[in-house]
Amino acid sequence: MINGPDEVWVERSGRLERTRVRFEGSDDLLGYIHRWISWSGGRIDASCPIADGRMPDGARVHAVLPPLAPTGPMVSIRRWPAERPDLVVLAKWGMLDVASKDLLIAAVDEGFSIVISGGTGSGKTTLLNALIAHVNPDERIVTVEETPELVPSHPHVVSLLTRSQNVEGKGEVESAELLKAALRMRPDRIVVGEVRGREAFHALAAMSTGHEGSMMTVHARSAGEVPDRLVTLALQERTAASEDSLRRSVIAAFDLYVHLERRGERRLVVSIESDRE
Secondary structure, X not given: OEEEOOEEEEEEOOEEEEOOOOOOOHHHHHHHHHHHHHOOOOOOEOOEOEEEEEOOOOOEEEXXXXXXXXXXXEEEEEOOOOOOOOHHHHHHHOOOOHHHHHHHHHHHHOOOOEEEEEOOOOOHHHHHHHHHOOOOOOOOEEEEEOOOOOOOOOOOEEEEEOEOOOOOOXXXXXXXXXXXXXXXXXXXXXXEEEEOOOHHXXXXXXXXXXXXXXXXXXXXXXXXXXXXXXXXXXXXXXXXXXXHHHHHHHHHHOOEEEEEEEEOOEEEEEEEEOOOO
């Protein structure tokens, strides 16, 4: 995390530490920002003061320029660990117990559809990557994301990424459109990195009509809050059905609700629930 040319922080094992890294000044930092964003074809300037990018090694970059960041350019860089842990490794790390690990491995093998919930930084993407690692290698997975966070250990993954509009206000491609495209790509499973808006409607439609074993994450405070949260998001779609119909779609779509919490430096699976009898 870069809060300015002389203030650089790093997170290690859940702890924030200030480093001795320094830039020569705001112009020097701005030069690096332009380079980082341009690597993935992005643009950041006075007309586009917020931008996301991706470095060649896969690290995700998010930058904000003045006047939106009044004290100077700010950057967040997220790097992924070289190791891609599966559920067995996460259990060794203490993220979930052995019984939960065995349950989730069996659920993936049986083709259960799973929704993962939790707050920011609770480990939702880490768990989703681990679940994908246990999918049969003969299956075809199509992922839909706004930012490239999924790095699954699976031999047959097709990744789709949204695109923001350009400075002329054109060219935007949202998750909802990508979900429609995913359905035409012969997926065995569809994985949505995080549902944030009207794409929830299309995700529910896909997952409740034949694409068993699909997975998604959603920001929620508890597993019990997830159905209401998904209904609220799905109602943003103009063609959405009634609230009662959407609630039935949620029930039909998912077999398991997995909720995570961040407690101090630890990220934990705190509940696994099901509406199935």
